[in-house]
Amino acid sequence: MKMLLEIFFLVVFVFPTAYAFWIGAPILLTPKESIRRAFRYCQIEKGKIFYDLGSGTGRSLIIASKEFGLNATGFELSPILFIISKINLFFSGAKAKVKIKNFYQVDLKEADIVFCFLTPEVMKKLMPKFEKELKTGAKIVSYAFKISQWESIKIINTDNPGKIFIYENIQKN
Numbered sequence: 286m287k288m289l290l291e292i293f294f295l296v297v298f299v300f301p302t303a304y305a306f307w308i309g310a311p312i313l314l315t316p317k318e319s320i321r322r323a324f325r326y327c328q329i330e331k332g333k334i335f336y337d338l339g340s341g342t343g344r345s346l347i348i349a350s351k352e353f354g355l356n357a358t359g360f361e362l363s364p365i366l367f368i369i370s371k372i373n374l375f376f377s378g379a380k381a382k383v384k385i386k387n388f389y390q391v392d393l394k395e396a397d398i399v400f401c402f403l404t405p406e407v408m409k410k411l412m413p414k415f416e417k418e419l420k421t422g423a424k425i426v427s428y429a430f431k432i433s434q435w436e437s438i439k440i441i442n443t444d445n446p447g448k449i450f451i452y453e454n455i456q457k458n
């Protein structure tokens with residue numbers, strides 16, 4: 286019985302989390318003040334749609350929803366982080382949602398603002414998706430890493446080592 290439980294834990298929690306860290310980025314959290322600064326700069330109207338691709342423990346969702354009135358959804362592949370996010374959202378009272386989903390499979394066409402704290406390789410892989418799916422004028426906020434082929438509309442220096450790179454989709458679609 287104990288062995289069965291261990292296998293269950295590995296298969297359901299540990300392997301998917303390791304996979305998410307491997308294909309996307311490991312769990313590192315964006316400082317809350319950096320998230321706030323990015324939102325302040327973007328001046329997105331209340332009710333607009335915010336996605337965090339790889340939402341970790343859900344902190345950007347709580348800030349987006351409670352402090353900026355955005356309609357926030359996070360996509361997280363790690364079941365452990367998904368459960369932690371659910372708990373955090375519940376105790377914060379934020380109306381944001383979190384889904385256990387691979388962000389490569391999320392349709393981005395509704396998003397007004399997309400947040401990422403991922404690796405440069407992953408940002409590069411996401412570029413064609415951003416170009417294909419994001420509406421004109423949608424903003425991408427990338428903490429710490431730039432999108433190499435895109436020109437940012439703003440770079441915000443922070444008190445932490447990571448800068449915030451802000452992009453706007455100017456493609457006609």
Ligand SMILES: C[S@@+](CC[C@H](N)C(=O)[O-])C[C@H]1O[C@@H](n2cnc3c(N)ncnc32)[C@H](O)[C@@H]1O
Pocket residue numbers: 305306308309310311312313314315337338339340341342344345360361362363366386387388389401402403428
């Ligand atoms: C560096 S953390 C950023 C967490 C959060 N966005 C923040 O800024 O505080 C990256 C997150 O992406 C998740 N992740 C990696 N690849 C993913 C994928 N393909 N789909 C969904 N989540 C993924 C990881 O599990 C991790 O929680």
